[in-house]
Amino acid sequence: MTTDAGNEEDRTTRAYDVVVLGAGPVGENVADRARAGGLSVAVVEAELIGGECSYWACMPSKALLRPVTARADARRVPGLRQAVRGPLDAPAVLAHRDDYTSHWKDDGQVGWLESIGADIHRGHGRLAGEKRVVVEGPDGALTTLTARHAVAVCTGTRAVVPDLPGVADARPWTSREATSAQSVPGRLVVVGGGVVGVEMATAWQALGSEVTVLVRGEEGLLPRMEPFAGELVREALEAAGATVRTGASVSAVHRDAAGVTVTLDGGDTLRADEILFAVGRAPRTDDIGLDTVGLEPGSWLDVDDSCRVTGSDWLYAVGDANHRALLTHQGKYQARVAGDAIAARARGRAVDDAAWGAHSATADHAAVPQVVFTDPEAGSVGATLAEAERAGRRVRAVDYDMGAVAGAGLYADGYTGRARMVVDLDTETLVGVTFVGPGVSELVHSATVAVVGEVPIDRLWHAVPSYPTISEVWLRLLETYRG
């Protein structure tokens, strides 16, 4: 290890090989790989070690949703459904969620970062020119960190709240409140039909709220997935008692003692106890000193496939901050790639940044998997049919009704779901796969392996799914393709 972490005379300047700005899942993993490569690492964190994912995103949202999908699954099994007729025990679900976020304390993750030998600097970090980061501690004290080799910006995102009349005074929920609320609102309006919108609508409707989802335009729910994903999730949300309104744009919000009034374009109004804006994310790069290194504050950072910022040989941007894929698993993949690339470059070792090389996050372009944990679940990897066509590929979509799969019928009485694989007709390999239905989340990785491995259809034919499992949908898709 090459650390020389400061000296007694000047306690405010410390030198490391690598400085990581932001200790979400991505920053933690950059640190881990750089340490594994023998480099000294400082990690700067303004809030909680573990980031958005651990405290206000993946973990709490999935802790809220797991009882919802487990109950729904149980209700679809004859002989079991009568045992699970009642409502969810909302206080118990919220308490379980609190346990999953370690009650918003980060001691466990601090211990892990320390165990890998990274130094933690608490406070807000800002770049101050090339390879320098100034950390403003909770007490206002300033510490300058210098990096011999690299600075990695892993500062993630925050929720966007549209600048509408009355919004600030209405104290709307963002994903943070939606994942950490301590009581169930009577009526909840959710603005936005993307992933956060549908997951949180599913959770809070099941926990007892009367939920209305407002989707502007006619794009429907989950617009980045195959259209049938949003359609099936919408049907299920409505069957659960939620209202989904398309073509509904919010023009103003007003809070008074009785709750929130939401005004729509056209003049309609809705009353609610809370309003959640789930309309996308903005990069947390507005106050990190980007101007001191010639970059635009508040911008997403453009990177190459080793996550090095375009035009720089020392600045990296990894995870949400580079906008390649706003997902924890994909950000951690980038972190492994970037951390290893930083170490290789620092040591003067060969860098393998060709497509699919050890130092290239190639899968970001070809095979990003995602699971939406609604009931039904929606899971996909790679391109949708529309995306593949837009990219100019000669493709064919093969669809199958998952309810016709024996294992699916056993899993859930009256199983409703659909699968699609998008086949590149020139290579006879898969470029995208989507499954929608109960229990499909665990199928997604099989599709990821097929897409990343570019496994030819003729070879996939020999990958025999066990009988009777939901995976038999693979056989049915292949049979449909081969006619």
Ligand SMILES: Cc1cc2nc3c(=O)[nH]c(=O)nc-3n(C[C@H](O)[C@H](O)[C@H](O)COP(=O)(O)OP(=O)(O)OC[C@H]3O[C@@H](n4cnc5c(N)ncnc54)[C@H](O)[C@@H]3O)c2cc1C
């Ligand atoms: C409600 C919700 C549910 C989600 N569910 C899933 C899911 O199920 N699966 C999935 O894969 N993804 C999910 N995501 C996305 C996932 O949360 C993000 O992709 C992931 O958190 C990105 O990790 P990151 O480390 O890049 O950023 P973050 O997790 O945002 O961490 C960034 C860290 O940097 C710190 N920071 C920022 N600026 C500074 C600064 N100047 N100085 C010091 N520290 C700073 C922040 O405090 C934070 O701790 C969800 C997102 C939301 C909103």
Ligand SMILES: NC(=O)c1ccc[n+]([C@@H]2O[C@H](COP(=O)([O-])OP(=O)(O)OC[C@H]3O[C@@H](n4cnc5c(N)ncnc54)[C@H](O)[C@@H]3O)[C@@H](O)[C@H]2O)c1
């Ligand atoms: N299970 C998961 O993997 C999971 C769960 C939650 C979030 N995430 C990640 O977090 C990211 C953010 O999720 P999100 O749902 O906030 O964003 P999103 O981009 O997925 O969806 C936002 C939706 O809001 C709409 N919208 C934008 N501006 C609007 C406005 N002014 N009024 C009304 N609607 C508006 C958009 O058209 C879009 O449909 C996603 O990209 C996703 O990858 C992942």
